[in-house]
Amino acid sequence: MAHDNEFTLMKERRFLPFFITQFLGAFNDNVFKNALIILIAFQVAATDSARANLLINLCSGLFVLPFFLFSATAGQLSDKYEKSRYIRWVKALEIGIMCGAAAGFLLNSVALLLAMLFMMGFHSTLFGPVKYSILPQHLKPQELVGGNAWIEMGTNMAILLGTMLGGILIAWRNGPLWVSVAVILIAVCGFLSSLTIPQAPPAAPNLKINWNPxxxxxxxxxxxxxxxxxxxxxxxxxxxxxxxxxxxxxxxxxxxxxxxxxxxxxxxxxxxxxxxxxxxxxxxxxxxxxxxxxxxxxxxxxxxxxxxxxxxxxxxxxxxxxxxxxxxxxxxxxxxxxxxxxxxxxxxxxxxxxxxxxxxxxxxxxxxxxxxxxxxxxxxxxxxxxxxxxxxxxxxxxxxxxxxxxxxxxxxxxxxxxxxxxxxVPEFLMRFMVWILVNVVYRLRTEGLDRIPEQGPALVVCNHVSLMDALVVSGCCRRPIRFVMDYQIFKNPLLNFVFRTAGAIPIASARENPEILQRAYQRVADYLRDGEVVGIFPEGRLTPDGEIGPFKSGIERILKQTPVPVVPMALRGLWGSFFSRRYGKAMSGFPRRFWSRIELVVGEAILPEQATSAVLREQVVAMRGDWR
The missing domain is CATH 1.20.1250.20 (MFS general substrate transporter like domains)
Known part of the structure; x- marks a missing residue:
């Protein structure tokens, strides 16, 4: 089941063991790296400050260098093999590297420590691709943002805490010994946590590895x-x-x-x-x-x-x-x-x-x-x-x-x-404008968004209350929706950029402009054949009285040409807004409401052979209820 919020993910086996594993990896990187830098700064600098500066800068370079050399190989390996097993291989390698680092600290061998720092960079390079590619296999689409949020938060806190602990331990009496024990212990804990990560099947098991970096x-x-x-x-x-x-x-x-x-x-x-x-x-x-x-x-x-x-x-x-x-x-x-x-x-x-x-x-x-x-x-x-x-x-x-x-x-x-x-990529800016408009102008509640198919073509139909309807629906849905809208609304100078960027389809009546009408039906068919979601307002105009008008027969024409599931929707609370026609022409006069409460209710998908204009209107009227 999808989680209730991002904190619930931390109770899930499909996420928590991986989170702990990646946190401990980043934590260990920085414990070791900062302890080594401080060791060089205080011990080597005491006898040769120029060599110390060179070695400190070399530390950063050695840690980053593997990302240039081995990232391509790591990406192939992560795609080819089952990911939980691959992670365990990487974490076992970390234990070996940290044993080498412990030997370097105890023998006071800067050369060995620098070699192990390079190897930790190699370890991080191997782990990098799987760190993000495993999430879509264990999390649902609506959980991706929460999962990535925890990963980013954990990584940054691990870097900070690891840097602090490395500095503290190396400054203690017998500091190299304390650091040696810590890095091995953290590596072992990381390996143990990786043992409970659920399996994630290989994405490309037949991939042939190209070992040339x-x-x-x-x-x-x-x-x-x-x-x-x-x-x-x-x-x-x-x-x-x-x-x-x-x-x-x-x-x-x-x-x-x-x-x-x-x-x-x-x-x-x-x-x-x-x-x-x-x-x-x-x-x-x-x-x-x-x-x-x-x-x-x-x-x-x-x-x-x-x-x-x-x-x-x-x-x-x-x-x-x-x-x-x-x-x-x-x-x-x-x-x-x-x-x-x-x-x-x-x-x-x-x-x-x-x-x-x-x-x-x-x-x-x-x-x-x-x-x-x-x-x-x-x-x-x-x-x-x-x-x-x-x-x-x-x-x-x-x-x-x-x-x-x-x-x-x-x-x-x-x-x-x-x-x-x-x-x-104007899609970024378009979505920002939609997000601002929907979240600043309104207080929005949604119901049933998971009823919109996550993949494949679909037609969504909704009552038409205001000029904001398409933006509200688009702002709520994870998938892009290509709305069919009156060509006069499409040309609105305030919203035209958003409509164009969102791939909206301007339409006119046969009496006004038959060419625009024909192009609109063709674009709808093309979008649906490409597996996209198309949205229409079957009333054909903004409601003049807040009531849901008759649904026109364009629905049947679309479904006859391209049969796809139809998802009914109902908007509540937009009647009387600045963008509706309650007080005359939309967007006339002064705004009378700010941050008002609105709702979007999504119904169950209807098979194309059952989705007539009358049936869909009945569904939308029932979902909207008395709240206009």
Missing amino acids: VTETWRILQLTRQNFTVFQSVLGISWFWFLGSVYLAQLPNFTKLTLGGSEHVVTLLLTLFAVGIGIGSLLCERLSGRMVEIGLVPFGSIGLTVFGIDLFFATPSSPVPSSALLDVGAFLMQPGSWRVLLDIVLIGIFGGIYIVPLYALVQQRSEPTQLSRVIAGNNILNAIFMVAAALIAVVMLHQGLTIPQLLLVMAIFNAAVAIYIFTL
Whole structure:
């Protein structure tokens, strides 16, 4: 059964063991990596600071390098083999790697530790594709947003907590021993949790593995580009990692040099950033109504830009002397400190709102037999963007930009990239406009949305109360609905962009324009033959009195040409709104209602041979009841 909310997923065997497994993997990565960096910083730097700086930068490179070399292979393996068994292989490898890391710590061998860091990057590369491709196999479509929200929240909290624990353990007496015990224990726990992950059948069991990383990387990148919307979503995800890596890399020096905060203030800001991403991720399901709502992507992007810019204006105008670094209490007493904290939290929240729908969209729109390889292509591009972010940040800082100015430039870049992506894929912007209109103008309740077929063609019919009807229905449904609508409404300057982007079909009567009428019926037939959902308002016009008028015979004509199931719907509460004809012409005068309560009720699908105009009208009238 579908879960009641995103928290119920954490009680389900089909999700919880996998969540724990991926959390412990990310947690262990960062315990080991940060302990190694601190060990180098304090032990090697004591005798050779130049070599220490080289080794610290080498750590980041060694961890990322496997994503370039082995992501293509990992994507193939994840598609070819049963996923729960594949995960157990990867987690068993982690135990071996961590035993090698323990030997490196106990022998004080930096070379061995660096080799094991590379191997942990290899482990993360192998796990990356299955991390997201297994979710659609264990979760229902309406659970994808909640599942991805938990994964994003868990990953960010694991990174934060692992970084903190690695630093704490290595600083203790006999620190290398404590770290050795911890990383092996965490790896073993990760393997044990993987034993209870339910089976997930291989997506492409007959796939022939290409072991050449160069040719297969190129092939997978080409595969990722095949679906335009998926590829733009992947670019959006990569841009998030570009932006996020800049923020995370600059926060320590931003805190010390600009805010005058100590390392405890750095920890506070990193914690707030990670918590913000977790909150934003979990908010996605509530904001989207448990469906993949890509309209949240522009919303998240706007928030990233607005609060990124505000962070620049919230910082002190002159750097604080590093000789008097502030602890957390003293920092919180400084003027403007709470504004900085709020900006950091909100950047995290809007980052979570931005990234979760993109991952869910990639999972939903990709071919199931290729999903792991598409995720592998995403991981390759993510790594490229993160390396580019580091290089660009170094160049900009070298050219004289301060850290606050660099963060301001990143926020402005984010706005430019968002405009570019939303221009290429107007579906993002269209869904954002629909989401804003439906969720700001109305309080919407739905019933029976699961009665709309998840796959295959269908015809939905609904009463026609206002100019917003098509937007309300589209905003509620997970599948795109191609609405047939009066060509005069289609040309409405305020809503035409949304209608065009949604693939709406303008129609006219035979008396007004027979050519438009004929084209409309042909487009309806084409959409249905392609397995899409078409929506019609059989009354043929907005109701002038709030009552449901006669349903016209166009339904029979459509079903005669293309027999498909028909799903009746009823809108309640829109009569009397600014977009209805209760007070004369729609959208005339002043709005009389704001955030009013409305409902969409969906009935059981009716077979095409039983779906006459009279039967469908009777169904819609019964579902609507007396509430107009």
